[in-house]
Amino acid sequence: MRSTTLTSASDSRKGRLRQHVVAPSLHLSDSAAAAVFRAVRLRGPVGRDVIAGVTSLSIATVNRQVIALLHAGLLRERADLAVSGAIGRPRVPVEVNHEPFLTLGLHIGARTTSIVATDLFGRTLDVVETPTPRSAQGTALASLAEGARRYLSRWHRRRPLWVGVAIGGAVDGASGQVDHARLGWRQAPVGSVLAEALELPVSVASHVHAMAGAELLLGMRRFTPNATTSSLYVYARETVGYALVIGGRVHSPASGPGTIATLPAVSELLGGSGQLESTVSDEAVLAAARRLRILPTARGSVTELVRAARKGDQQARELLAERARVLGEAVALLRDLLNPDDLVVGGQAFTEYPEAMAQVEAAFNARSVLPPRDIRVTMFGNRVQEAGAGIVSLSRLYADPVGAMRRAGALGSPLRVAGDAAPESSV
Template identity: 35%
Template sequence: MAAVATPARPPLLIAPALPYPPPEVRAAPRDGAGVVLRAVLRGGPLARTALARATGLSPAAVSRHTAELIGLGLLRELPPVAGPPRAGRPQMPVEVDPAHHAACGVHIAVDMMTFTLVDLRGAVLAEERIRHRRSAGDVLGRIRSYLPGFLARRSRHRSVLGLGVVTGGWVDSERGTVVEHSLLGWRNVPVRQVLSAATRLPVHVDGHARALARAELLFGAGSGSAELVQLFVGNVVDAAIATGGGVLRGRSSGAGDIAHLPLGVPGPPCACGRSGCLQATVSEHTLGRRAFAEGLIERPDFALLLERALDGHPAALRMFRERLRMVGRAAALLLDVLNPELLVVAEAAVVHLPDLMADLHEEVAAHSHLCADPEHVVVPTSFGEQVLAVSAGAVVLDAVHRRPMELRTAGSA
């Protein structure tokens, strides 16, 4: 277990603290206000009559919940819809109000941390990146020390609804613990415990694939879908499974671990003792080392390889095409086992070199028995270069949109 020292508590980041418990720590009954808020997020602006039809709630319940959400600064009314006069009260549409609140997030990658603020619609308001030295003590210490200044510079008087911390590897979202992250050398790091005590913010901790799945369901390609698989390919390779509008965690939040999925082709040795595992074959570290060994770049740095590919270097493009074909084999297996409505891919070439999606689709078509239309089922992440920033805020926003009446804003002590 990695030892994590807890320093003296810094001043409050906002006052008062927001007593908004993470979604993993307790189950809640169906929240009518959350149903209304998510319906407006998906289809707004919506009048109350349209909200009643969309949610199945009574007009009285819709009016009550709408008033509550407006009072919390989560919804706002718009002017009446133009049209011919009609009997009764004018139709006043409501929409999600992005002006008052924000979710703060930190994405922990192997060498970098991304600090972000995201509004209620999932739009990135601010993003800053810093390097770290990988140890749990260094990473959590840097979060504690950097966060107050980041919020002071960037929050612009918005109420901060919580802190989302996401990373790769095995993350137990219920306990708020990184169980294992082999590339960072972390085992059983109590992220929520340390940061809740230090920041006095509600802290939501999850794996980045599950966080991205939540973001796609809320704001992205999965909005309105019941079933979705999120595939994340970076230094860490993992997946998330969404069904019934929620994201599967599995026992101890272990669902979605595909790092050691065998590809059935020769590949580099893996830390698990086998060879040809998915992560060992397609990770950014692997590609960077291969490109350096082949003389394409002056040091084993994935970012340099991506620059070469963006410049049109044939050998660099070939490496990304090969990588996407390996990813396509894994995607085909996931499609056949789970048969989701969508499979969303977050991967560097998919974001920066979208023309190479054809290679991914061809490999899926060649290996999947169920997916006859990969061009429609296998889609790129909705968030482009901001994928890490959005993932970090999404775990907070998912909780807010599901149970908004548990929220107390910074001005309502």
């Protein structure tokens, strides 16, 4: 009898954890609530009539959604900005009520994990970095969860709503499980471990999909994208990857993201195995730098290599230029294959040494057989990993604001304290 009771309790707990693992929504939602919240986020403080004009929703629909978002604590009224002589609350502008809340993002890299606190606008409030544990997956996940829990405990005046994880490897967004060969993880229950430790809803996404989602949702240049527009996002740092955005949605195959790690790439200077990732990764570049005696044999970083190039070291410049050439040709190959309307590159292989973008573009133009196309560098620069983790933690709030607040248990009495300071110590 006792055994049956324990089994029932265990099954119930697992069921609750599964409910707290929620697939991310890396797309521009067309629901009324999402459209209204997006309009206020992008244009606020703003009146209901302007929201109606931007969203093409009726004023009655806008009023209903604004009332629901006010009740959820996501918006607040700005009576001090009401037009003089205006009568009635619908004339009072509204804005995002961002001070009481935060979301928590984790970018779990092959070497470094970033823990990011983000506000409702997607702005980074604070970020700390810690080495990614190299222990067995169970121990590593427990360590990461404890670090995130300690970090959250330092935010006394903002209510955490959601956790987002951006990570390499193959990600099952529905279950939050991850296969990550470089970390030695197999069906690692990332989502459920964090959900149990932090008692918050958790979403897990491929890190390249997350970064493409950040460009889409945080880097919007227009309120509603063209439904036929496509964008290719190419990432390179310690790993390489790509993502496609089509009609306002990051394309996320059910079987997981594709890989460009094994694309052909040949460089005598960089070495490698004849494949892209083993040729242009930070590890490959540093190995070449040590071989050429640009950096000390047993230590050195890409940052030091960049510093040497900027100080006039010709070999360092040639090595970084060669990496840029190989990357430019790989981007051209992908562009010719997929022919997107927009082309974005991100990751420190592109952004840490922007002086080499001329070589990327030259190699791209020489290799591509299609008409010329501009390459746009990510708007997030060297902070693209934290932007990706941040948008995974925000994506459900952006897609279904009221529903996400309900799932986060925050519809009752949200904190309303302004001016919270970042925690003083790191993980």
